[in-house]
Amino acid sequence: MGTANQKTIQQIQSENREFFRIAFSVDCVIFGFHKNELNVLLLKSDLEEFKDKWSLLGDLVRTDENLDDAPYRILKERTGLNDVFLEQVSTFGNIDRHPAGRVITTVYYSLINVKDHLLRLQHQELSWFPVTKLPQLAFDHYEILQTCIKKLQDKIDKEPVVFNLLPEKFSLRELQNLYEAILDTKLDRRNFRKKLFLMDWLADANEMEQDVPHRPGKLYQYRNKALVNIITAQTVVQ
């Protein structure tokens, strides 16, 4: 790792000469939720040209793997995570988007639960950033990230995907904080409660919050874990 392993564009080009007629990659926007903020996992760029910039986790697609399998592999390799929520967002392919050559990239976003699955970060250079306090991003990754945030914002009103970002059991307050972080707005407590119960996504966990410095709230869990998987499988395709 570190600077010893940093490559020049020329090195990368020669290592991938055949690929670089048109190389094909996958990039992952990995969302997590800490301290009432929506965060993204970023990697310190290993290109000299982008020494102080950060980038999304990505890799070239292998010849023997399905496109939709590539982001799972990348997440597994980089974070040790299995069975994460992934959805394809869009494909970016401007000629000059990568300084090393022609790279078309398909972008996925992922929602992971940071508290329950402790990440085995294989890389020292991986770090979480709140989406409101981003560092300088390499390539067109800023534009990509904004596209993913917008997609996520559109999604959470219609489908029960946010639960992938929370621990098994959570309070309504935590859930509302999450919605507020994603949508970047304040919501009315009472209306939020009403809406969520109408959605019929929640089941009472018959437990209360512990060790909180205020009146403990009831804990809930996602109603049907099985249904989540069905829905996510469909939405990844779509």
Added chain:
Amino acid sequence: MGTANQKTIQQIQSENREFFRIAFSVDCVIFGFHKNELNVLLLKSDLEEFKDKWSLLGDLVRTDENLDDAPYRILKERTGLNDVFLEQVSTFGNIDRHPAGRVITTVYYSLINVKDHLLRLQHQELSWFPVTKLPQLAFDHYEILQTCIKKLQDKIDKEPVVFNLLPEKFSLRELQNLYEAILDTKLDRRNFRKKLFLMDWLADANEMEQDVPHRPGKLYQYRNKALVNIITAQTVVQ
């Protein structure tokens, strides 16, 4: 054209040997509106394996063109059309989706106005099919097409894209027929009228239908042609 020009997979593979580590293509789902039905433009497959099947219009992406420019080029080459509405939908990349090798394809849909722009179909083997009466499709093109129809259905309630499918001036009845064809449902005349006027998309053309076998209706046109372009430019990216 015809059978003389049909290629075997082996021929295609050898012609594109370098590309076929992973080849990268674009496919276009081209929607038109005839006789109160939503139609798609399909091409008789030139692969022997798919002799009696039809496929979407597609081509490999050139090394020197932006990804989002490729579908414009393809439409121009195949139909002579300029300035069409295009939106990226999704990217398909299963290993086995193309029998000739590994091909990842980004799919766009296009909305074109069949009446005003007469197509110069370069190919005898191009033909329109109602989406309700599709022939056998090659590759995974049936799945791709369904994905595009769903995307279009979601879109027309929120943004004024349907006008790309109609002539400059049209009656409310024609517009409603179009919505009904896309959504595959019947709509209430009065509520449709109310909703459309609320959207504020229509301007009175101060003309009436001509030569119709019933009471002629008023003609309307899209309120702001300039706005259409702004919106479509955004949506293609998104």
Added chain:
DNA sequence: AAAGTATGAGTAACTTGTACAACAAATTAT
């Protein structure tokens, strides 16, 4: 002339979304 079909306009019932009040339960400060 009569029948059929399409345009065009308005209203009531219902559903959904938003703004806001009041109280109870637990914690913290005095």
Added chain:
DNA sequence: ATAATTTGTTGTACAAGTTACTCATACTTT
């Protein structure tokens, strides 16, 4: 212990949007 504060919980009033529905008029066909 008491008061003040924070959070959880339940409900109401109003606005906005959606859905269902009836009638009169204009034109064409028979």
